[in-house]
Amino acid sequence: MRRTAPTAVLAAAGLALAAAPAGAAPYDGPTEARPFAAVTAENAPNPTSREAVLDLAGTTPDAGVPRCLGDASFAHTAWAWIPPDERPRRISVSATPQATTGPVTTATPDLALFVQPLGGTPQSADVREPAACDGREILGDGRADANPQVDAVLPAGRPALVQVGWRAGDPLAPVVATLADERIDRLAAPAGDDPDAAPLLDGPGAFEVPLGGATLGAGDPAQPACPAPATVWRQVRVPAGGPWTVSGDGDASTVTVFGDPLAGDSALACADGGDGGPLAATVALSRPGRLWVRLGTDDPRAGARSRLTVVPAGPGAAGLGAPPPDARRSRAADALLQCTRRRILLTGARRAGRDRMLLRGAAGGAAAGRRVLVRRVGAKAVVARAVVGTDGTFVARLRAPRHAAGARYVATLGRAASAPLPLRPRFAATAVRLANGRVTFRGRVTRPFAATRRVTVAVRTGCSGGRARWRTVRTVRRSPSGAVVARFAAPRGLDVVLVRAATRVRSGRRTVAATTLPQAVAR
CATH class of the missing domain: 2.60.120 (Jelly Rolls)
Structure with a gap:
């Protein structure tokens, strides 16, 4: 697909290819997209929350629409419509299998967002290229607690289409698409925004x-x-x-x-x-x-x-x-080890493609060049190897287990061992960034959720007796899909900021605490 092709011609072609066939299930094509309906929002007044319940029974794949998560994705699809707004806005769309009285699906839906041109309508849909995608290729298989989510800052006057899908062989459970929508300040577009x-x-x-x-x-x-x-x-x-x-x-x-x-x-x-x-x-x-x-x-x-x-x-x-070599990462790795007696830590895990996982850890600059071995808890076999870099961190790549929900891994450096790391924690930090004196924390809470959405974010203020001291700097609410975003001013006097967040989740009939692993960012 060349960007130099005439837009009007391609848009018309996309519409012709993607239109739902006669007799198709409701919302099966972009021209039949369902609107989002308002629901009670616990985060009122902003962002507001809206939902679209999409029944994918009898739906078909969309001819001519790119499958951004691989050829097997979006085998059954339904669509929802986000109308334009006079102001720029930040939107977040998530997709969750609807609870039913039958067997609970453990499959992860596919989700895509198509930003539309000014004046666009479902009948003139431009579906040549999705602007954002999330789903099984990113979150992995067999995660009943994982909901795909896409985020976008939409220009004023721009509508968008949401595509929700199941793969061939997945149970065609209804999917609840949730839209959080928040207006933001209108700023001049920078050069290269288009x-x-x-x-x-x-x-x-x-x-x-x-x-x-x-x-x-x-x-x-x-x-x-x-x-x-x-x-x-x-x-x-x-x-x-x-x-x-x-x-x-x-x-x-x-x-x-x-x-x-x-x-x-x-x-x-x-x-x-x-x-x-x-x-x-x-x-x-x-x-x-x-x-x-x-x-x-x-x-x-x-x-x-x-x-x-x-x-x-x-x-x-x-x-x-x-x-230059990233000295900030080196300082962050050393800071993670300051308030613990362990010489090696596993700091997080994420999916890397269809069947691989990345485990990240810290062993400090003094361990640079040494080999790290990774084993699954309860097994002797080494499943991954890594070498500590000059910045004191390491990355181990391993094949994702078929059933990852209860899998835990340990990293060893000589005789030193890390604490076990669950591949699917109930609350995980997904990104922590420090720029211009402000920290942005992002995380995800997995189902089943507790009734409360309250999340506290804390920074480490020091160590005492080998244990860290923490101070709460921000209290926020998680989104309906489990996403957490918190922004706050970096504390003065700290060369490295260590952050963690805590909330409550449901475990059986009771609620329990869920806390992220500490994450470090250096100035």
Whole structure:
């Protein structure tokens, strides 16, 4: 799909391909999209909550609509409509299997968001390219407690279509799509908010990129592994082939590199700063050419910025503006170990593709170069190996177990062992970022939920007797789907900010405490 094709022609073609066939189930095509209906919102007055209950029985796949989670995704689909608003807004859409009196499904729905042009309607739907996707490819199989969610900052006047799907073989349970919608300040769009108007830069070099006022538009192709609710684009000419490193900093949360011509399937590499790694992606080019670079941000407030760096990969890039070794990560890793007697920690786990998991941990700079072994609790076999980096952190890659809900893993460094890490904790931190003196915490609570939505966020203020002292800095409410977002000013005097959050979840007939693992970010 080339972006240079006439928009009107492609939109008409997309409509013809995606229209629901005669006699199809309700909401089976975008032209039949169901509106969201208002429900009682515990978070009133903003964001407001609305729902659309979608029965997928008898639905079919949508011809001509990209399946952004693989060929097996969206085998049965239904659609919902988000009307335009006169103001920019931040939306969050989640999909949850509806509770029924029969067997409870353990499948994870597929979810996609299509941002529409100004004046768009369901009858003129443009479904050539989803702007955001989430589902089984990201969350994994067999997670009855996992709900896909997509977030977007929509420009004023822009409607959107929501596609919900099941895969072939999944039970066709009804799905409840929940929409949280919050108006935000109207800011001037930064240069490159629309990829069609992305400035052209000559690499190598470092370039300042304003992010304030960024949105997610109809031309943004989804990359489920590196999502962002708002994006800014640059075109970069590279003068030679070989490996190139593209990185961002500041208020950027993701960086994605696309080949030329720009399309959803032309993505070459991406990086998500929320997984604890550096915000840098490396691509290998066979010849000189042009790259499309997308910087994503979670917080496109006034004054938000990032420095985009595009340099040849390897030691020779030192004098060309390449970012120095990440000393901040080294300080963060050492800080995690300060209030514990353990010499090695597992700090989190996330899905990496269809059948792989990434386990991240910290062992401190003194352990750089040493080997880490990972075993499943109760088993002797080594399931993954890793080497501690110069920044004191490590990443272990392993095959995801068939039944991950109760799986726990331990990492060992010589005779030292970490505490067991559950692959599916009831409350997990998904991203913690520090930029311009403010911390953004993101997490997810899994079902079954407690009646309360209250979540407390705390920072570590010191250690006493080998135990950490914590101070609550923010109290927020989780979303109906379990998402948690908290923003607060970084405490003064702390070189490294350690954050954790706590809430209540239901376990059988009672509620129990659920607390995230501590996460560290350095200034």
